Structure formats: C-alpha cells, structure tokens
Ligand code: VGL
C-alpha cells in the first residue's frame with residue numbers, strides 16, 4: 001500500500017477573515033501539519049480562479065450563495081474568492097507547504113472545479129489521477145476545506161476511480177448551506193469513502 005495525504009484548499013479565503021470563510025477553518029491546521037509525516041506523499045490542492053470566474057456571483061449580477069444553471073449543470077455562485085496571485089488564494093501562513101505536489105484547480109474561466117480530479121463538468125481531468133498512478137499511490141487520506149464541497153467531490157471522485165479513500169472529518173470543516181453537509185456525508189458513504 002502506498003498512501004498519500006491530500007490536503008484540500010487550506011487557503012486564507014477559506015479561513016476566518018477570508019472571502020469565503022469556513023467556520024473554524026484554521027482550527028485544523030496544527031493537526032494537518034502533524035499528520036503529514038505519516039504518509040508516503042503529501043499533496044496540497046489550491047483553489048485558483050481567474051478574476052471574473054464564472055463561479056463568482058459578481059459575474060452574474062446575482063447574490064452569493066444562490067444557484068445558477070451552467071452548461072454542465074447547477075452551480076452555486078460564490079463570493080469572489082481565491083483569485084490567482086492574491087493573498088486570499090495563498091495557503092494559510094501556518095500550513096506546512098513542504099509537500100510533494102501542489103495541484104491547482106478552478107483556473108478554467110467557464111468551469112468550476114470542486115474536485116481535485118475532475119472539473120465540475122465531471123469530465124475534464126486535472127491530471128492528479130495520472131500523478132498518483134504513476135507514483136504507485138493507491139490509498140488516500142483527505143483533510144481540509146470544505147467538507148461539503150471540495151473534500152466531498154474529491155473523495156467521491158477518488159473512490160469512483162478505485163482509490164481507497166478515508167476522510168478525516170475531524171480535520172475538515174464545512175460551509176454547511178441548505179443541508180449540504182448531510183448530503184455530502186451521504187454521497188461519500190454511498191461511494192464507499194471511509195469517514196473517520
Ligand atoms: C470550495 C466553494 C468554492 C471548497 C471552493 O474548497 O470547498 N468551495 N470553491
């Protein structure tokens with residue numbers, strides 16, 4: 001078994017004071033840092049949107065946290081967040097960044113990407129699957145932000161691809177809008193993800 005830790009989106013904008021703050025987002029950082037030494041590989045993901053991204057409510061003159069229809073399906077519209085090169089897109093300063101790989105996602109202006117594996121059209125790959133397979137990694141543990149969006153989509157995609165997946169829910173925090181955390185928990189369980 002070759003086991004990687006996938007650390008999802010621990011960036012300033014998802015931590016208290018950020019543009020899309022997740023309650024308690026910074027509380028998990030010490031635990032995540034401590035966990036890194038236990039794995040064969042550590043991979044960080046970074047939400048990385050161009051200015052005016054199609055997932056931003058401001059691009060649609062809509063209110064944040066409403067939903068719109070995109071060519072690939074329904075899409076929640078978010079406050080502007082994780083804009084490439086801004087402080088909000090940077091990793092939280094306390095997060096260890098001595099990782100093997102940093103994978104960026106959400107850079108396609110027309111398609112959001114919650115998952116570290118596929119964009120929200122569920123077709124366009126990020127390349128992470130190939131990286132993991134060519135390194136012989138078959139087992140993944142996931143931590144980070146947000147449980148109900150990027151962690152959930154990443155975990156479900158990884159399980160569908162055949163990786164063994166565990167989510168350390170104690171090292172994740174959720175946005176939890178309109179029942180999204182309950183729905184995400186069900187989706188992950190149905191996909192065979194182990195929730196700890
Ligand atoms: C995320 C909403 C928008 C996340 C990213 O990291 O969960 N959520 N972009």
Ligand code: ZN
Pocket residue numbers: 047048049055081082106
């Ligand atoms: Zn985003």
